[in-house]
Amino acid sequence: MVKLVCFVVVVFMAAAAAMAGADRELKVGYYEKTCKDVEKIVNSIVVNSIKSNRGKGAGLVRLLFHDCFVRGCDASVLLEKSEMNMHPEKESQANIGIRGMDVIDAIKAALEARCPNTVSCADIIAYAARDASRYLSRGGVDFPVPGGRLDGVVSRSRDADAFLPDSAANLTGLVRNFRRKNFTVEELVILSGAHSIGxxxxxxxxxxxxxxxxxxxxxxRNLLVSKCGGVSPTATNNHVVVNNVRDEDGAAVARAMPGFAARVRKARDYLDNSYYHNNLAMAVTFHADWALLTGKEARGHVVEYAKNATLWNVDFGDALVKLSKLAMPAGSKGEIRTKCSAVNSYHH
Ligand code: HEM
Known part of the structure; x- marks a missing residue:
């Protein structure tokens, strides 16, 4: 009898643990009954913040990738250093320049005021990335995002080092990195198109x-060298350069690469398939971007998306949804954080 009770308790606890974190069923319209207008509130804060700084939108799109590729979509990327956790994901070199957390905090504050302890920070990241993509693509990228994720309690710098791709990676390394998360070569090429912004x-x-x-x-290369103040940038003098040559200042482009002057646009951070055109012209920032041209399959997709802007919009949306469904490791504890930058146990 005692054995039976123990068995039931163990089974119950295992089920509760699974419910707590991984394997949760995500649903479009998840908060319809528990917190009406969640998605409207998220959208209005995202749009306002992008209107005052378009770069915030780029930050939000990257945030989804950096959250979900490390321990699943659990808002672990948002956790700040604390006495209980001296080396959170944020500390990883792979998270250099990560931004948009202030937008997530503003959304969380608005939602806590409306329906306390209900909406997870992980869901906010997913909705915000969708809304930023939609706004920056002028509606071209748009897709329903399921909700129901929980916030994790673990965030380790070394996990971010291990799972986020290196900007100096070659194609084999990138393919391996994405395959580990069940993403194909085509999806690697599709998602890399996010480098049209930021x-x-x-x-x-x-x-x-x-x-x-x-x-x-x-x-x-000359343009980048002049922007970086030489060929050996250092951490203490680390300039920031736009990802997309189209967003550079016109005069600098006209001087360094006259053939590209016509590509320069007034509106910066427009999310579209220009990344693929730039890539075929070998004018992309990272070695990892250029590396997509070095394999037959990946290169074929670069050509395909350069030709078909609408197809990329649709496929990018599908790939972001897939990204947003990456689950926490089995058995992980999950919660609805009250503050996105700290786990509840620490915060209370
Ligand atoms: C394929 C492998 C990838 C590599 C190696 C890579 C690497 C990087 C690096 C090094 C930066 C600049 C960080 C800095 O120095 O400030 C960056 C920026 C960015 N990445 Fe990626 N990334 C990859 C894939 C992705 C994916 C899948 C997405 C989203 C779907 C993404 C979205 C962005 C965005 C939007 C920015 C600009 C962020 C901002 O302006 O705040 N990247 N990426």
Whole structure:
């Protein structure tokens, strides 16, 4: 009898643990009954923040990737350093330049005021990334996002080091990295298109400043060298450069690569398939971007998405939904945080 009770208790606890974190069923309209208008509130805060700084939108799109590739979509990327956790994901070099957390905090504050302890930070990241994509693509990228994720309690810098791709990676490394998360070569190419927006630090593409002509458009390399103040950027003098040559200042582009002057646009951070055109012209920032041209399959997809902007919009939306469904490791504890930057046990 005692054995039976123990068995029942163990089974119950295992089920509760699974419910707590991984294997939760996500649903579109998850908060319809518990917190009406969640998605409207998220959208209005995201749109307002992008209107005052378009870069915030790029930050939010990247945040989804960096959250979900490390321990699943559990808002672990948002946790701040604390006495209980001296090395959270944020500390990883792979998270250099991570931004948009202030937008997530503003959304969380608005939602806590409306329906306390109901909406997870992980869901907020997913909704916000969708809304930022929609706004920056002028409606081209749009898709329903399921909700129901929980916030994790674990965040380790070394996990971010291990799971986020290196900007100097070659194609084999990138494919391996994405395959580990069950993403195909095609999805790697689709998601890399997010580099049509946002910025990067010079140290993140230092190798490109001296890369051979066969790997980078020499005019573009000169432009990057001038923006970075030389070929050896250092952590103490780390300039920030736009990811998309289209977003550079016109005069600098006209000087370094006259053939590209016509590509420069007034509106920065427009999310579209320009990344693929830039890539075929060897004018992309990271070695990992250029590396997509080095394999037959990946290159074929780069050509395909350069030709078909609408297809990329749709496929990018599908890939972001898939990304947003990556679950926490089995058995992980989950909760609805009251504050996105700290776990509840620490916060209370
Ligand atoms: C394929 C492998 C990838 C590598 C190696 C990579 C690497 C990087 C690096 C190094 C930066 C600049 C960080 C800095 O120096 O400030 C960056 C920026 C960015 N990445 Fe990626 N990334 C990859 C995939 C992705 C994916 C899948 C997404 C989203 C779907 C994404 C979205 C972005 C965005 C939007 C920015 C600009 C962020 C901002 O301006 O705040 N990246 N990426």
């Amino acid at each position: 910025v990067t630090h010079c140290t993140s593409f230092a190798g490109r400043l001296t890369a051979p002509d066969a790997q980078i458009n020499p005019g573009y």
